[in-house]
Amino acid sequence: MDADIEQVGPGAGAQALIRPGQLLTDASGAAAAARWTIAVAEADGIFRVRLSPGVDVCDLVTTMRAQGHTASPNHVLVGQPLFFGGPASRPFPADPVPAPRAAGSGGSTASVAVADTGLAAHPWWHERPWFEERRHEAADLPDSDGDGLMDPQAGHGTFVTGLVLRSAPEAQVRPLRVLDGHGLGDEAGLLRVLGRLRNDPPDVLNLSFGGHTFDDRPSPLVEASLAGLAGTVVVACAGNTASTRPFWPAALPEVVAVGALDTTEAARAPFSAHGPWVNACARGEWLTSAFLRHGAFQGYARWSGTSFAAAVVSGAIAAATVERTSKEAAAHVLDPLRTRQIPDLGVVVPTPR
Numbered sequence: 001m002d003a004d005i006e007q008v009g010p011g012a013g014a015q016a017l018i019r020p021g022q023l024l025t026d027a028s029g030a031a032a033a034a035r036w037t038i039a040v041a042e043a044d045g046i047f048r049v050r051l052s053p054g055v056d057v058c059d060l061v062t063t064m065r066a067q068g069h070t071a072s073p074n075h076v077l078v079g080q081p082l083f084f085g086g087p088a089s090r091p092f093p094a095d096p097v098p099a100p101r102a103a104g105s106g107g108s109t110a111s112v113a114v115a116d117t118g119l120a121a122h123p124w125w126h127e128r129p130w131f132e133e134r135r136h137e138a139a140d141l142p143d144s145d146g147d148g149l150m151d152p153q154a155g156h157g158t159f160v161t162g163l164v165l166r167s168a169p170e171a172q173v174r175p176l177r178v179l180d181g182h183g184l185g186d187e188a189g190l191l192r193v194l195g196r197l198r199n200d201p202p203d204v205l206n207l208s209f210g211g212h213t214f215d216d217r218p219s220p221l222v223e224a225s226l227a228g229l230a231g232t233v234v235v236a237c238a239g240n241t242a243s244t245r246p247f248w249p250a251a252l253p254e255v256v257a258v259g260a261l262d263t264t265e266a267a268r269a270p271f272s273a274h275g276p277w278v279n280a281c282a283r284g285e286w287l288t289s290a291f292l293r294h295g296a297f298q299g300y301a302r303w304s305g306t307s308f309a310a311a312v313v314s315g316a317i318a319a320a321t322v323e324r325t326s327k328e329a330a331a332h333v334l335d336p337l338r339t340r341q342i343p344d345l346g347v348v349v350p351t352p353r
Contacts, residue, residue: 024048030047043195074188114314150297190222259306279334
């Protein structure tokens, strides 16, 4: 495992991933932790504290919370389908597919922020104004670490964006880089991105990543930051854990948690997380979407994971915003009276044909 990642937790079935020796907190928490601190960095009111060697960050967070402070370890967030300790998937080259096109005028132009590995140029959107404006902000690179091999989750954000546009072809996508090409990010990076969105919140925010926490409770910092995006519908993947253990941020009550169906769209994909905290599900097996041009890939791929089921749901909500607010669109798409439900997976959202 990467030296900058540590497994914590009481047992093999309850592990979480953190950045060792890093505490996230606010100004009062940073002051409370001063005696154990060797360095501090601050952005948008969030303090990333580097602790002295030997300090157990999980114990310190527990103590600080008991004293009324807001604090969290810097949890590692992992893009799905890749995650540690379970089934994984890789992309496979696919034949080209026609670009998504609106059926007529008046399609939804909802703004959809895709926090992921970034976005590569692609025929589906290379002439779209929103891409021209943002193409240099968060490029999705095939080999970001320079080892001569395509990174295992390079193209993840590009693939997710393609799925969003298949449902909502006229949506305005805002790519944001939170994950590297190996599908790894952390809570500090997510909080920075959420801080950037506060002044210009999107209609829909797609988070096709997540992780477990050291105590199976949500990070209070992430929960507060997402709550600050009051008009935004947040959609997150439920994770490829094949378990009912809460996966964050999907398991937050205000987030639409999305599990994956198999290719029949009738049953749970075997890798998908499930449970009462999952709100919706969509096909997550063997989907085709836009991808990178690299090696055997000519701009299209097939891939599986709850990441991609989440993108289908984000696109469906974005498409439903015509003459609706984003919250009303989400309620419409997830209305249990309109479509069937699957126990422990929630409302079924059909995949666009």
